[in-house]
Amino acid sequence: MAICAGLVRELTAISVAAAEAIRRSNWDARGARIKGDETPVTAADEAAEAVIRDGLARLDPLLPVVSEELAERETPKIDSASFFLVDPLDGTREFIAGRDEYTINIGLVCEGAPILGVITAPALGLIWRGIVGGGAERLEFSAQQTSPPQPIRTRARPARGLQVVVSRSHLDSQTRAYLDGLSGAQSVRCGSSVKFCRLAEGAADLYPRFAPTRDWDVAAGHAILAAAGGNVVTPQGTAVTYGSPQLRIPAFLAAGDPAALPIWR
Numbered sequence: 001m002a003i004c005a006g007l008v009r010e011l012t013a014i015s016v017a018a019a020e021a022i023r024r025s026n027w028d029a030r031g032a033r034i035k036g037d038e039t040p041v042t043a044a045d046e047a048a049e050a051v052i053r054d055g056l057a058r059l060d061p062l063l064p065v066v067s068e069e070l071a072e073r074e075t076p077k078i079d080s081a082s083f084f085l086v087d088p089l090d091g092t093r094e095f096i097a098g099r100d101e102y103t104i105n106i107g108l109v110c111e112g113a114p115i116l117g118v119i120t121a122p123a124l125g126l127i128w129r130g131i132v133g134g135g136a137e138r139l140e141f142s143a144q145q146t147s148p149p150q151p152i153r154t155r156a157r158p159a160r161g162l163q164v165v166v167s168r169s170h171l172d173s174q175t176r177a178y179l180d181g182l183s184g185a186q187s188v189r190c191g192s193s194v195k196f197c198r199l200a201e202g203a204a205d206l207y208p209r210f211a212p213t214r215d216w217d218v219a220a221g222h223a224i225l226a227a228a229g230g231n232v233v234t235p236q237g238t239a240v241t242y243g244s245p246q247l248r249i250p251a252f253l254a255a256g257d258p259a260a261l262p263i264w265r
Contacts, residue, residue, distance in 0.1 A: 005131075007059075008116065008118065008131060010059055011059075011108075011118045011129070012118055012120075012127060012129060012139075012146070013055075014051070014052055014055035014056065014059070014106065015118050015119075015120040016127075016141060016146070018048040018049075018052050018055075018088060018104050019048075019120055019122035019141075020143065021044075021047040021048050021050070021051045022044045022047065022089060022104075023122065023143075025047040025048075026043065027044040028043075031043065032092075035072050036072065037072075040092050040093060041069060041072075042095070042096065044089055044095065045068075045069055045088055045089040045092060046069055046088075048088035048104060049067050049068070049070065049086065049088035052065075052088055052104070052106065053067060053070070053086070056084055056086075056106075062080075063083060064076075064077065064080050065083065065086060066078065066083055066084065066085050066215070066216065067084075067085075067086035067087070067088060067216065068086065068087050068088065068214070069088065071216075076247065078243050081111050082108065082109065082110045082111075083108075083109055084106065084107065084109075085106075085107040085108075085109055085215050085219040085242065086106055086107075086216055087103075087105040087193075087214075087216040087220075088104060089102055089103075089104065090105050090192045090193050090216075090217060091169075091193075091194075094168065094169070094191035094192060099191060100121070100123035100124050101121075101168070101190055101191030101192050102121070102122070102123065103119050103121045103193045103194060104118075104119070105117070105119055105193050105216060105217070105219070105221070106118045106119075106220055107216070107219030107220035107222070108223070109219055109242045109243060112239075112241040112242055113239070113241070113242070114222045114223035114226070114242060115131065115223060116129075116131050116132070116223050117129065117130055117221060117222065118220060118224075119193050119194075119196070119220050120141075121194060124194075125140055125141055125142060126139070126141070127139040127140075127141055127146070128197040128201070128224050129149075129224060130200070130226070130227025131223075131227055132223055132226045132227050133227070134227060135151060135228070136151070136152050136153070136200050136224050136228035137149035138152050138197075138201060152200055152201040152202065153200075153201075153202060153228055153229055154199060154200060154201075154202055154228050154229040154230040154256030154257065155202040156256075156257050156259075157205055157206075157255070157256070157257040158205065160184055161184065161186065162182060162184065162205050162206060163185075163186055163188065163203070163204040163205045163206070164179060164185050164186065164187045164188070164205065164206045164207070165187075165188050165189075165190050165198055165199070165204045165206070165207045166179065166188070166195075166207070166209075167189070167190075167191070167195070167209065168189040168190055169191060170209070170213075172210060172211040174211070174251075175208055175209060175210045175211065178208050178210060182206075185206075188204065193217065193218075193220060195207045195221070196220075196224060196225050196232075196254060199228075199230055199254060199256045200221075200224050200225045200227075200228035201228070202256065204256070205256050205257065205260075206254070206255050206260075207253075207255075208252075208253050209252055210235065210251045212249065212250050212251070214247055214248060214249065215244075215249060216247070217249075218232070218240070218242075218252065222240065225254055225256070228256075229256065229258070230254065230255055230256040231254070231255060231258040231261060232253070232254040232255075233252065233253055233261050234250075235251050235252070235253055237261060
């Protein structure tokens with residue numbers, strides 16, 4: 001599949017359709033169930049995933065799709081150098097709590113590296129998207145229309161007043177200790193992959209996470225951030241790779257200014 005602006009537009013349309021499916025879903029917080037990994041899932045997650053999987057199958061039926069909810073039911077088979085990673089509703093806890101910080105993540109991976117990402121935030125009416133090496137942009141959308149895209153770019157690490165975004169629901173003790181070692185840094189709690197997008201648009205500088213997460217939580221945001229001029233690495237400064245048998249990312253540091261990585265005290 002050629003990586004081009006046309007593909008990004010197709011994936012954007014699929015994500016907007018998934019946003020509409022979330023809006024229409026008759027989910028009930030009392031009906032949310034806890035999966036084997038102790039994370040919640042709702043009817044909205046499943047409705048969005050069905051729309052995305054159907055759209056991607058029409059787009060390229062031969063390209064594998066690894067999606068969060070399907071991966072719970074059956075072991076994903078990745079038999080191609082390229083595959084889609086999908087989180088149909090990232091930030092389900094925020095969604096259940098009635099917060100706006102939940103997203104739809106669609107990432108394209110090739111040979112272990114993310115090369116394209118689309119993140120849609122239905123409640124915020126925002127879409128971030130990017131092609132690594134081709135730039136990143138942000139759009140506003142509603143049920144009726146989508147605005148012209150505006151290019152976005154990361155910012156250089158400031159000499160003081162570092163803005164650090166951290167997980168609202170998954171702030172672990174090691175990440176807390178890391179934050180304590182960043183002199184003068186201001187931390188802002190935020191849900192879902194919106195954190196990557198804040199880095200990509202130059203509104204924040206660093207996103208550290210030392211608790212494990214899954215490939216579909218990170219890939220789309222990684223691609224958008226890299227397209228905007230940033231990067232995501234392990235705490236040791238090596239590349240974060242995708243498609244392991246566990247589909248698990250042990251820890252990472254994401255920064256708008258790659259020259260500041262790894263930021264490790």
